[in-house]
Amino acid sequence: MSTNLETRVKDFRNFVKKIASYNQALAVLHWDMRTQAPRKGMDARSEVIGTLSAEQFKLATSKEMEAFLEELTDSATLDSLDPITRQSVLECKKEYDRNKQIPAETYQEFVVLTSQAETVWEEAREKNDFAMFQPYLEKIVAFQLKFIEYWGTDGKNKYNTLLDLYEPGMTVDQLDSIFATLREKTVELVAAIAQSPNKPDTSFLTKYFPAGEQEAFSRFVLERIGYDFQAGRMDRSVHPFCTSFNPGDVRITTRFDEHDFNNALFSCIHEAGHAMYEQNVDPALLFTPLCDGTSMGIHESQSRYWENMVGRSLPFWKGMYGELQKAFPTQFADVSVESFYRAINQVTPSFIRTESDEVTYNLHVMIRYEIEKGLINGTIQVADLPRIWNERMEEYLGVVPPTDTLGVLQDVHWAGGSFGYFPTYSLGNVYAAQFAHVMQQEINGYEELIEKGDFAPIREWLKVKIHQYGKMKSPRELVEAITGEGTNATYLMDYLVKKYTAIYKL
């Protein structure tokens, strides 16, 4: 490498470090806003966030960045770079192109539109008035089509361009095949469960569970599974979330329902699954654009793995149940671990995705996927959404929401302009089952370890195979390297059928 190139690389690394610093600061400002920051300071805070975001955007789309990219993406130069710099260049290039291809005014209009749409959506949901929201959604879909035009397509399906925003490399072809597997086998499983006479008793889950005691027990469980509280903290917020400032500071939040035990603890484990991913990213990636999960789907695989495949498993509770009974003696004194296990895994077709169980969850996601694909390819019109939504709910889940509030209006994603995001929720489940399948083969005494509460080998496996890479490997590269095959929904269905056949004695 020439001295001149060396200098330019150093400058580039400093430049992306500056951008990353803005992002870290912004993440702190957002975290703070959502964890009990005082109401009266919010307007000023929003302006501060606006100012710093604009500075960050200016840097990412600056002439300086353009010059770096021009110089460093020349293929001979690119090949001569160290791997982290090379991948950083490619990541910056991707973001730079995406930002530059859309005219600034168009993007500005879109930001204003979605900000209005979120407010209108909130009211529409409250009033069960889809017609009110419809014109906004129509405009948002039109913007998506415009963006696809600016960004270009792979010539196969326009929706692929949007999928790539959240799950790089994912396509409609792959998703159609994944959801075909999920649909067929899940609908069958749900029907069998519905007919089973062996329903779990869940009454003890809705006794009184004081928030303070739930919090203490959640902290105990998170420490046990290995969320590092010296590299994170847990606070309360209206909606639970995980946010990473750097691998040494990855925070989660939660909320407590004192009359529903089947909520906060599993949400905490879910967020901790996200957080442990970020805590284990290679510190060498700090202050690069690669210091993050590689995709929404892989991220969700980590949260769903810990939440469902560990946290709602029988071995986990066999090992942990004594502690639970100690923490909540009156609530669980006369409940066996098997009854508890069956209760926390109850399957009931319901209206709301975020409250749905592990089995029906993917059907909720699939409806959204099919609708998005149809909207982007012109086979579905916004005006028909309430009807289509309810038809599919009936077809897949056997229930019809009595209102649009409990139906098509339930999620904020579309109002916020996120199209292509929903499928990553199911991809998370699919990946998680694939990874768990390999872990069972590669980690000695996998189930016994979970029962003993010794999660170190599992954490180490996840760190070595997935976490450490951050964005250095694409989702496809990770999946293929770990499993020796592509994305495959069979493992998820095998896992679900086996687990729920036992629970419901099918």
Place this chain on the structure above:
Amino acid sequence: MSTNLETRVKDFRNFVKKIASYNQALAVLHWDMRTQAPRKGMDARSEVIGTLSAEQFKLATSKEMEAFLEELTDSATLDSLDPITRQSVLECKKEYDRNKQIPAETYQEFVVLTSQAETVWEEAREKNDFAMFQPYLEKIVAFQLKFIEYWGTDGKNKYNTLLDLYEPGMTVDQLDSIFATLREKTVELVAAIAQSPNKPDTSFLTKYFPAGEQEAFSRFVLERIGYDFQAGRMDRSVHPFCTSFNPGDVRITTRFDEHDFNNALFSCIHEAGHAMYEQNVDPALLFTPLCDGTSMGIHESQSRYWENMVGRSLPFWKGMYGELQKAFPTQFADVSVESFYRAINQVTPSFIRTESDEVTYNLHVMIRYEIEKGLINGTIQVADLPRIWNERMEEYLGVVPPTDTLGVLQDVHWAGGSFGYFPTYSLGNVYAAQFAHVMQQEINGYEELIEKGDFAPIREWLKVKIHQYGKMKSPRELVEAITGEGTNATYLMDYLVKKYTAIYKL
């Protein structure tokens, strides 16, 4: 005003708004670091703070700022500006000149030196080894002299240049006269108290007070005096502090000693005194350099007023004592309000400034003032500090610290390079007594209001006379407008003599 000037003013206001936004973001990052942020994320956080601070500094000292100041400080132009813009220009000019007059490398060296010195000081204090710290302190004093050369003096006393950093307009002449009054009368009062046979019983203050209950009671008291929790929040930190992001978000922190009641509550009231000042700054000053207390001394007058003149007064506890007994029934059941009042106002000459009582406090400050003045004017050498410190402690307080750890090494200020700061602690007490004296004349039924717990008229008075102005008025302007005279320590001494004559039955 010409259209051109109008545009420039708008641009200037936007420019200072951007600088203020960086400052707000930095304040949030600092607050977060000091309120239980995870240890492992601290290094990366420090780098983020470094990057954003550098950006802020670049803006404040930029060519753009230079151009604004050149244009807007022309005296005809300045006169034509609206008051807030005019004062903002003057404030920016002051900061710009201060920053520009010191060569960047010199300042950089100083930053490195003080950062090392703080670490060395910590070790020196731990090991009771002044010699270890001495060479650093000598260099820091040399830097102060260099800074004074760059900044220039008023031709009267070099130390005035440093005083101006913290208390604009304050001079050695004024301080000498203030401390002469304080010294004479306080030494006399302390001696009389020492000889009084009527010492308060304080044994009940060191019973067991659970942190959670102390926190609940502190929150109750802060709400009662009028700290607005919708424009602030209270967290825990190692050292209590107050930080303002904007008038709608002014936060305080505290810590609890479970075996000393005479600590957290009064510290909370102290920080809330600072906070209410910031909460009441005119919102029109938001995003200008004026949205802050006008000086350290005036700021301290607000915290000390609420802590001592309200929070440690008899009427306050006459009104509040029932609530205290309800909160801590076993601890205070057989303690009368008078006994409690006398206990929380115990006077004992002691070694540590931050733990000292209201009477002896100013003597601690005076020793530091005399030493700083001597160091800057060359009449005292760093090597002699331990001896001089102990001599003055003996002279003023009648006690000699057995170690330098309990003496000259106790405060971090000098290691951090802050010279001229200490006197503002006593100025706070002096101002507070002057303001309280006027309040007693201007607010109907002043003492009855405190006893009733109706603090609204006092808050309103402070807001109208002091808080709202932020940095729009200098400390001298405020004091003169409110009291009709200059800074005058007689009121503080009258207050102290009267209060403690009663408590100790002198």
